[in-house]
Amino acid sequence: MGYTRPLDFEKDYLELRERLDALKDMAREKALDLGDEIASLEAKVAALKEQRYRSLTAWQKVQIARHIERPTTRDFIDALCEDFVELHGDRCFGDDAAIVGGLARFEGRPVTVVGHLKGRDTAENLQRHFGMPHPEGYRKALRLMKQAEKFGRPVICFIDTPGAYPGTGAEERGQGWAISQSLMQMALLRVPTVSIVIGEGGSGGALALGVADRVLMLSYAVYSVISPEGCASILWKDSRRAEQMAESLKLTAADLLALGIIDEVVEEPLEGAHRAPQQTFAAVRERLRWHLHDLEGLEATRRVELRYQRLRRIGAFEE
Amino acid sequence: MTIKDAFGSKPRKKYVTLPVYAEDLQYGAVPPVKRCPRCGLRTREEELAQHWNVCPACGHHFPLAVERRLELVADAGSFEPFDETLRSVDVLGFPGYADKLAALWESGRSEAIVTGRATVGGEPVVLGVMDSEFMMGSMGSVVGEKVTRAFERALEARLPVIMITASGGARMQEGMVSLLQMAKTSAAVGRFSAAGLLYISVLTHPTTGGVTASFATLADIILAEPGALVLFAGPRVIEQTIQQKLPPEFQRAEACLQHGLVDAIVPRQELKAVLARLLALHRTGG
Numbered sequence: 342m343g344y345t346r347p348l349d350f351e352k353d354y355l356e357l358r359e360r361l362d363a364l365k366d367m368a369r370e371k372a373l374d375l376g377d378e379i380a381s382l383e384a385k386v387a388a389l390k391e392q393r394y395r396s397l398t399a400w401q402k403v404q405i406a407r408h409i410e411r412p413t414t415r416d417f418i419d420a421l422c423e424d425f426v427e428l429h430g431d432r433c434f435g436d437d438a439a440i441v442g443g444l445a446r447f448e449g450r451p452v453t454v455v456g457h458l459k460g461r462d463t464a465e466n467l468q469r470h471f472g473m474p475h476p477e478g479y480r481k482a483l484r485l486m487k488q489a490e491k492f493g494r495p496v497i498c499f500i501d502t503p504g505a506y507p508g509t510g511a512e513e514r515g516q517g518w519a520i521s522q523s524l525m526q527m528a529l530l531r532v533p534t535v536s537i538v539i540g541e542g543g544s545g546g547a548l549a550l551g552v553a554d555r556v557l558m559l560s561y562a563v564y565s566v567i568s569p570e571g572c573a574s575i576l577w578k579d580s581r582r583a584e585q586m587a588e589s590l591k592l593t594a595a596d597l598l599a600l601g602i603i604d605e606v607v608e609e610p611l612e613g614a615h616r617a618p619q620q621t622f623a624a625v626r627e628r629l630r631w632h633l634h635d636l637e638g639l640e641a642t643r644r645v646e647l648r649y650q651r652l653r654r655i656g657a658f659e660e
Numbered sequence: 661m662t663i664k665d666a667f668g669s670k671p672r673k674k675y676v677t678l679p680v681y682a683e684d685l686q687y688g689a690v691p692p693v694k695r696c697p698r699c700g701l702r703t704r705e706e707e708l709a710q711h712w713n714v715c716p717a718c719g720h721h722f723p724l725a726v727e728r729r730l731e732l733v734a735d736a737g738s739f740e741p742f743d744e745t746l747r748s749v750d751v752l753g754f755p756g757y758a759d760k761l762a763a764l765w766e767s768g769r770s771e772a773i774v775t776g777r778a779t780v781g782g783e784p785v786v787l788g789v790m791d792s793e794f795m796m797g798s799m800g801s802v803v804g805e806k807v808t809r810a811f812e813r814a815l816e817a818r819l820p821v822i823m824i825t826a827s828g829g830a831r832m833q834e835g836m837v838s839l840l841q842m843a844k845t846s847a848a849v850g851r852f853s854a855a856g857l858l859y860i861s862v863l864t865h866p867t868t869g870g871v872t873a874s875f876a877t878l879a880d881i882i883l884a885e886p887g888a889l890v891l892f893a894g895p896r897v898i899e900q901t902i903q904q905k906l907p908p909e910f911q912r913a914e915a916c917l918q919h920g921l922v923d924a925i926v927p928r929q930e931l932k933a934v935l936a937r938l939l940a941l942h943r944t945g946g
Contacts, residue, residue, distance in 0.1 A: 505873075505892060505893065506901075507892075507893030507894070507897040507898045507900075507901050508893075508898060508901050508902060509898060509902060509906070509910065511892075511893075512891045512892060512893065512898065512910075512911050513911070513915070513919050514919070515877075515919070515920075515921050516873070516891070516892040516893065517872030517873040517876075517877050517890075517891065517892040518877045518921060520873035520874075520892065521842075521846055521872075521873050521874050521875070521876070521877045521878050522877075522878070524842055524843050524846035524847070524873075524874060525846040525847065525849055525850040525853075525878055526850070528843065528846060528847035528850045529847075529850045529851075529854065544830075544839060545830070545839065545842060545869070545870055545873045545892070548839055548840070548842060548843060549873075551843070552843045552846075552847070564836060565835065565836065565839075566830050566832055566834075566835050566836055566838055566839040567830075567832050571897070572832050575832070576756075576832065589752065589753075589754055589755055590752070590832075590835045590836075591752045591835050591836065592835065592836065597836055600751070600835075600836065600837060602836045602837070602840055648847075649847055649851065652840065652843050652844045652847050653808070653844065653847075655837060655840040655841075655843075655844060656801035656802075656804055656805050656837065656840075656841065656844070657748075657749045657751035657801045657834070657837055658746050658747060658748060658749055658801045658802050658805055659746070659747045659749055660743075660745055660746055660747075
């Protein structure tokens with residue numbers, strides 16, 4: 342398993358493991374019998390790793406969620422679906438590379454898949470605006486979802502974006518208008534819809550693909566009203582306190598399940614989706630299959646009603 | 661134009677002479693004045709209020725308190741509020757939020773929106789007015805719930821809805837619970853709209869973030885006040901992205917009109933008449 346680009350909290354145990362590997366090599370070269378010592382050290386390193394990952398802070402999860410090697414929407418589509426045909430453009434202005442969408446086959450049935458798409462390196466990220474859509478991206482997504490409705494196909498949305506693109510062109514072409522339409526139309530879609538937050542769920546730009554019958558979230562993904570850096574900068578005038586803010590915002594999958602914002606957490610392998618993508622895909626496939634099957638058993642009007650009631654329950658107030 | 665104006669080189673005077681009113685002399689106080697940020701004219705607050713806080717010289721729209729906004733739009737005595745007792749709770753245990761709410765309640769404000777039933781030019785409507793002075797008009801659970809209930813009640817009674825918006829966006833202190841109010845309100849508009857009922861929004865300065873990206877821009881007819889800033893991302897975030905200052909006219913109502921994002925710009929003094937006309941044009945069986 343390659344440990345490229347380790348995160349800060351991984352560094353000490355990775356260093357220990359490297360030393361352990363060196364010790365093993367030496368033992369082999371010199372034909373020393375260090376079996377017991379090595380086994381005991383291995384157990385200790387494994388325990389340290391386990392302890393690290395079982396007690397991740399919110400900020401460490403933010404770092405995993407943003408990891409450049411984390412599987413992207415495109416990786417999920419390729420791993421989970423067959424016969425993917427990408428469809429482009431909003432039919433009004435252009436095609437936004439920050440959102441990918443099209444038709445595919447999932448577990449035998451045709452589906453419409455849509456998701457934010459981050460790049461795998463800086464060059465691709467520049468082309469895809471780091472997965473931050475313009476209005477044409479949201480309009481493309483909505484066009485594909487309405488098409489799914491016409492042909493009676495379920496919709497699967499993958500959420501992975503720092504947020505909607507904050508630029509002049511995006512505003513002038515109606516960023517707010519595009520997002521609000523997406524929220525309203527997704528609430529009314531008559532086909533089954535499942536959204537899954539696979540990495541970073543950044544604010545309204547993420548929610549625009551997240552008004553679904555079921556909302557799932559990978560265990561190290563985050564979903565927040567505003568980035569911890571942005572919030573710390575606005576409320577505390579200090580973006581360096583992002584770590585502390587990440588805790589306050591309650592943006593982890595476990596927090597959001599408890600708040601009723603999401604319906605289910607899909608467990609990632611201990612070291613995160615980017616370290617064991619195949620295992621992650623298998624877990625997601627299983628849960629998507631279950632939820633789609635469950636939703637397909639409901640009558641359309643009932644599904645739309647339940648989707649409304651799901652949103653209707655979200656809110657905390659006294660009366 | 662006087663002959664003096666032809667000699668433009670003379671520096672403009674930087675002061676104005678305030679008229680002296682007998683009642684002011686009596687109290688020995690100078691009446692409070694407001695300076696127009698656009699043309700610089702100083703107007704007595706009392707006089708400004710008579711003009712619905714619109715600068716008499718250049719037409720600049722100052723903020724207008726919720727109570728005055730109701731007075732401007734609703735027929736006298738017609739407003740019956742909904743859900744006045746809804747209060748925010750500190751759902752996340754967010755640092756400082758509970759204290760902030762307590763201080764605002766202490767000052768007599770209850771939340772960032774009032775909703776209720778009213779008549780406008782004799783036409784019955786459900787009306788919502790946002791209060792930009794309550795935590796910048798941010799949308800948390802209470803705003804989301806009040807807006808949603810307003811649309812649900814209007815759907816049940818088959819009444820048109822008018823929403824007058826002003827907001828800094830989603831309320832960060834309620835985290836994802838506030839973000840989901842965007843989805844909740846949009847879904848409520850969706851149901852309402854699917855029933856063939858009329859929704860008019862009036863975007864006032866500033867309407868931004870999660871309110872722009874939800875119910876504010878889902879209306880059948882979107883009106884805006886002159887000079888209102890209407891956008892999704894914060895201006896400072898955009899400036900950081902593009903690495904330059906935004907021009908003052910960026911995403912103001914006039915620019916939004918030019919880009920096809922709003923139906924019309926309506927000056928405050930004409931708002932009621934325009935709303936009444938639109939309502940009458942949608943009156944069923946009339």
